[in-house]
Amino acid sequence: MKRYLLPWVLALALPSFPAFAQTKGPANTAIPRGPDGKPDLTGVWQGGSTQKGSWEEANRGVGVGGSGRDPSAPLTLSSNDRPAGREGAPYQPWAAQKVMEAFNRRGIDDPTSLCLPAGLPRTVMLGLFPQQIVQTPKQIVILYEYMNVFRVIPLNEKHPDDLLPSYLGNSVARWDGDALVVDVIGFNDKTWLAGTGTFHSDALHITERYTRVDKDQINYEVTMEDPNVFTKPWTLTSTLMLREGTRLEEYVCAENNIDPERYEKLLKDGVKFTR
Amino acid sequence: MARRITNVGAIAFILLSAVPLMAHHSFGAEYDANKPITLTGVITKIEWTNPHSHFYLDVTDDKGKVVNWKFEGYNPAVLMRIGWKKDVMLKPGDKITVFGWQARDGGNWAHSREITLADGKKLFFGPPAGTGDGGNQPAVEVRP
Numbered sequence: 001m002k003r004y005l006l007p008w009v010l011a012l013a014l015p016s017f018p019a020f021a022q023t024k025g026p027a028n029t030a031i032p033r034g035p036d037g038k039p040d041l042t043g044v045w046q047g048g049s050t051q052k053g054s055w056e057e058a059n060r061g062v063g064v065g066g067s068g069r070d071p072s073a074p075l076t077l078s079s080n081d082r083p084a085g086r087e088g089a090p091y092q093p094w095a096a097q098k099v100m101e102a103f104n105r106r107g108i109d110d111p112t113s114l115c116l117p118a119g120l121p122r123t124v125m126l127g128l129f130p131q132q133i134v135q136t137p138k139q140i141v142i143l144y145e146y147m148n149v150f151r152v153i154p155l156n157e158k159h160p161d162d163l164l165p166s167y168l169g170n171s172v173a174r175w176d177g178d179a180l181v182v183d184v185i186g187f188n189d190k191t192w193l194a195g196t197g198t199f200h201s202d203a204l205h206i207t208e209r210y211t212r213v214d215k216d217q218i219n220y221e222v223t224m225e226d227p228n229v230f231t232k233p234w235t236l237t238s239t240l241m242l243r244e245g246t247r248l249e250e251y252v253c254a255e256n257n258i259d260p261e262r263y264e265k266l267l268k269d270g271v272k273f274t275r
Numbered sequence: 276m277a278r279r280i281t282n283v284g285a286i287a288f289i290l291l292s293a294v295p296l297m298a299h300h301s302f303g304a305e306y307d308a309n310k311p312i313t314l315t316g317v318i319t320k321i322e323w324t325n326p327h328s329h330f331y332l333d334v335t336d337d338k339g340k341v342v343n344w345k346f347e348g349y350n351p352a353v354l355m356r357i358g359w360k361k362d363v364m365l366k367p368g369d370k371i372t373v374f375g376w377q378a379r380d381g382g383n384w385a386h387s388r389e390i391t392l393a394d395g396k397k398l399f400f401g402p403p404a405g406t407g408d409g410g411n412q413p414a415v416e417v418r419p
Contacts, residue, residue, distance in 0.1 A: 112300065113300040273304045
């Protein structure tokens, strides 16, 4: 085990020495690379942001958790926001109507209000909580603080043929040049994709591309295919920004989740909250 | 201590605050972005819990009547990362001023945005109005 880890540890440590980086570095020495020459995505990252720096530096001022459409609000994307400036989701007419119903109910039906996992790509793209990528030559593990969920992503393997439907699906990855391409299937139909009400069926197929463009940034592109609800694939782009010095914390959502009870009371009392 | 409720001009307010989201749940179902409030009072209890933290504030009105308000905010890890120190910076007995938005049902509970501590230091305790309810723009195109 030690022998197996040593080259990896050296590869992580040595690029910090300029001489090594120059002899080793092919195209872009600013991209940390593993012993196999592939970009190393290891680190703690913040989704939905384009700000460089530590968590504190990148989120100072107005805080964290907004979308950037309000000049006084944070620039980071939050978890059920439609990414700013992106095209609308190509839902079939009946499905678009269902999305609008959820939007008009101000997200009261959000699965995460029951402390259920936020699913993909929502969990990757939100900015309020960090995520940690741990890369090894044979598999990549991603830990998400939000809802404390994880993905174990083998490289160059096929999906198992005995998948149980799940919130984050089953992921396998391969390298396409410098881009890590992750193929995800095996979803249940209990999550929202990206934006209030963006439901899907269990036929959802997601393809993600993680391209580390420099030390600080991973470009994230995600394509969602679901013939049961979409008229064509839906592609969104976002970024993950390196947050050195940030550590993941526990997020035990069920600890004190009073919102479902409040929702029930508001509905019972006839409080008007719809758009 | 006087209870102060600040109403901002509706249009200006909508322009400034009608925004998007947070994680866990909808702002708009429970709170009203058209009911901004600023209250000064004394902390009676704090819950540093997931998915949201809460604190309780004794607010005395002009007639001397004390009302206990409940405010919601970020969860502990998010608070820590934006500069809060648990049990150091916010304790029962502390006098603070909080800006936020009141619950839709008009009760004594609200969503907190910014806290001003006794020493004048200002820190966010929760996200902007609209967080979690989908913002202004649905995920699908809306055709009139």
